[in-house]
Amino acid sequence: MTAPHREDIQQAAAAAALAAPGVAALQPALADRLALAASRATTARTTSHQEAAGIxxxxxxxxxxxxxxxxxxxxxxxxxxxxxxVREDVRTAVTAYMAQHGATNVTVLVTVTRTV
Known part of the structure; x- marks a missing residue:
C-alpha cells in the first residue's frame, strides 16, 4: 500500500471533470494562474500544473x-x-484511484464559476 500523490489525485479529478458532458473547461485559481505565468517565464516547456488547474x-x-x-x-x-x-464523476474517479492506495474517504465540492 502506497500513499496517494496529490498530483495524481488532481489529474484523476481533472480528467473526470473535463469528461463530464456540459463542462467547457476548468477555472484556474489566481495562484494557479500566477504559478503558470512564472513557469512560462522561467522555462519554455509546459508542466502538468496546467492539467490540474481548477482542482x-x-x-x-x-x-x-x-x-x-x-x-x-x-x-x-x-x-x-x-x-x-461532475461531483459524482470526480468522486468515482478519485475513489477508484485512492482504493489502490488503501484510502477511500473522498469529499468533492464543485463550484461553477461561469457559463459560456
Missing amino acids: RCEHIPEGGWHVEVRCILHADRRVVDIARQ
Missing part, C-alpha cells in the same frame, strides 16, 4: 481527501445537473 486537493485528518473543482460550463444545460454529474 484543489487537501488531505483531511480522517485519512481521506477533500477535492474542490472549479469549472466553466456550457450554458445549454441545467447548471445543477452538470454540477451533480
